[in-house]
Amino acid sequence: GESVGLHLPTLSVQEGDNSIINCAYSNSASDYFIWYKQESGKGPQFIIDIRSNMDKRQGQRVTVLLNKTVKHLSLQIAATQPGDSAVYFCAENGSSGGGADGLTFGKGTHLIIQP
Amino acid sequence: DAGITQSPRHKVTETGTPVTLRCHQTENHRYMYWYRQDPGHGLRLIHYSYGVKDTDKGEVSDGYSVSRSKTEDFLLTLESATSSQTSVYFCAISESTIRGLGTEAFFGQGTRLTVV
Numbered sequence: 001g002e003s004v005g006l007h008l009p010t011l012s013v014q015e016g017d018n019s020i021i022n023c024a025y026s027n028s029a030s031d032y033f034i035w036y037k038q039e040s041g042k043g044p045q046f047i048i049d050i051r052s053n054m055d056k057r058q059g060q061r062v063t064v065l066l067n068k069t070v071k072h073l074s075l076q077i078a079a080t081q082p083g084d085s086a087v088y089f090c091a092e093n094g095s096s097g098g099g100a101d102g103l104t105f106g107k108g109t110h111l112i113i114q115p
Numbered sequence: 116d117a118g119i120t121q122s123p124r125h126k127v128t129e130t131g132t133p134v135t136l137r138c139h140q141t142e143n144h145r146y147m148y149w150y151r152q153d154p155g156h157g158l159r160l161i162h163y164s165y166g167v168k169d170t171d172k173g174e175v176s177d178g179y180s181v182s183r184s185k186t187e188d189f190l191l192t193l194e195s196a197t198s199s200q201t202s203v204y205f206c207a208i209s210e211s212t213i214r215g216l217g218t219e220a221f222f223g224q225g226t227r228l229t230v231v
Contacts, residue, residue: 043205049219100171102213
């Protein structure tokens with residue numbers, strides 16, 4: 001996941017602008033990646049996923065880009081709206097150690113929309 | 116919310132007491148997971164289950180045990196709660212193996228546990 005310190009990174013954008021959230025994943029064996037959105041007091045919600053045999057995938061107003069060479073994932077949100085304010089997590093299906101099943105999460109980015 | 120119910124939603128307990136959190140799903144998914152979420156750490160896997168009575172450890176399993184006697188229920192137990200286990204706990208489900216096949220995981224609404 002994101003190689004950040006103890007504090008949650010924050011990205012502040014103007015309403016209507018495009019947002020780009022970045023993530024560096026850790027396990028070169030990962031072949032499936034997901035972006036989740038988490039609003040305050042709620043559980044993570046699926047936004048979009050991508051497999052390692054793809055470089056790009058588009059959804060409604062969102063695009064995920066995958067660069068396997070540098071183990072980098074990004075989420076682009078077009079025409080950001082107030083409802084996009086949330087914490088965004090990237091997740092990979094490679095384990096962080098021990099071979100456990102499940103997703104390994106980055107630490108998250110807090111997206112703030114300025115009016 | 117993908118048919119996942121966590122209970123209780125909030126709990127305050129004293130250090131040293133046992134606590135059990137419940138996750139109930141109506142999707143008949145084979146895999147179930149317990150994560151904890153703490154500031155600065157994102158979500159970390161505690162334990163997971165790949166079928167009835169089949170469970171395994173995750174990244175932060177010390178101090179926790181789990182049980183799955185039915186497909187729909189996955190219980191997380193803190194045998195003797197400590198302040199370091201104050202956290203928000205999320206249950207998740209997936210239809211099949213995430214590691215092997217790359218499958219989406221659906222999350223519950225979370226349980227906020229405070230150990231005083």
